[in-house]
Amino acid sequence: MVDLNSYRSQLSQTVSRTEDNLHTIRTGRASGALIENILVSAYGGAASLKVIELASITNEGPQTLLVSPFDPAVTADLEKALRESSLGLSISVSGNQIRAKTPPLTEEQRQKYTKLVSEFAEEGRERLRRERDEIRKTVKTELDKKLITQDEKYRLEAEIDKIAKEFTERIDELKKRKEQEVMTI
Secondary structure (H helix, E strand, C coil): CCCHHHHHHHHHHHHHHHHHHHHCCCCCCCCHHHCCCCEEEECCCCEEEEHHHHEEEEECCCCEEEEEECCHHHHHHHHHHHHHCCCCCEEEEECCEEEEECCCCCHHHHHHHHHHHHHHHHHHHHHHHHHHHHHHHHHHHHHHCCCCCHHHHHHHHHHHHHHHHHHHHHHHHHHHHHHHHHHCC
């Protein structure tokens, strides 16, 4: 039997995944999501962990992130990983705290990030369409097996399309908001 609640749940997860992807895109403001997944070779190379697993990340102004390691022994490892990242951060260390300042975005970078926002949003919309097509196949199979009537098929398809449209609009809203963030100077 077609379960619209699990379908709704699947689409919600897809929107969340798209939102997570969009959070990784740099805007004019510094965000912890920008550096939290950078891999750090810690404890003399014995462990490879993400920044978020080794330290707390807080905003210290619009362009600066403050990284406070849970264990002071990994401060140098964190500093090295942040310096070597492709983000172009300027790093300063004071005691056990690391300040990562993001450089201002150029117009060219802003346009590049806007394209990336569009790509992530389109990936999300494609996933939504695939999930919609899968559940519609299930409806058709149930009709073929005579588990549902023709009227029920049309009713279910209309409901499926309505739900898909709702979640597509959410992705479009996320895209619009992120593009505004990227283009705001």
